[in-house]
Amino acid sequence: MDQPTNTAPYSGVNTGTLTVTPVTQLLNGYAYRAVLTGACAPIGTANISNCAVLTVNPNPVVNITPHALYVAV
DSSP, X not given: OOOOOXXXXXXXXXXSOOEEOSOOGGGTTOEEOOBOOSSSXXXXXXXXXXXXXXXXXXXXXXXXXXXXXXXXX
16 A cells, blocks of 8 residues: 555554544554654665554444333332
């Protein structure tokens, strides 16, 4: 994937904190890296972080059995 832009679900792409919201199951397995830039020229790939892979667990299934409601009259 190319560098994300500040469009949903990403924000803060050019800051120290990348925010991803909403996170959906479709993003499971996406990989991200930080690329540092500045006044000094990079030395090889020393300005690129290791890869971090996003893991999105599926929503849990909750089964609730309602109990009878008694109302005193």
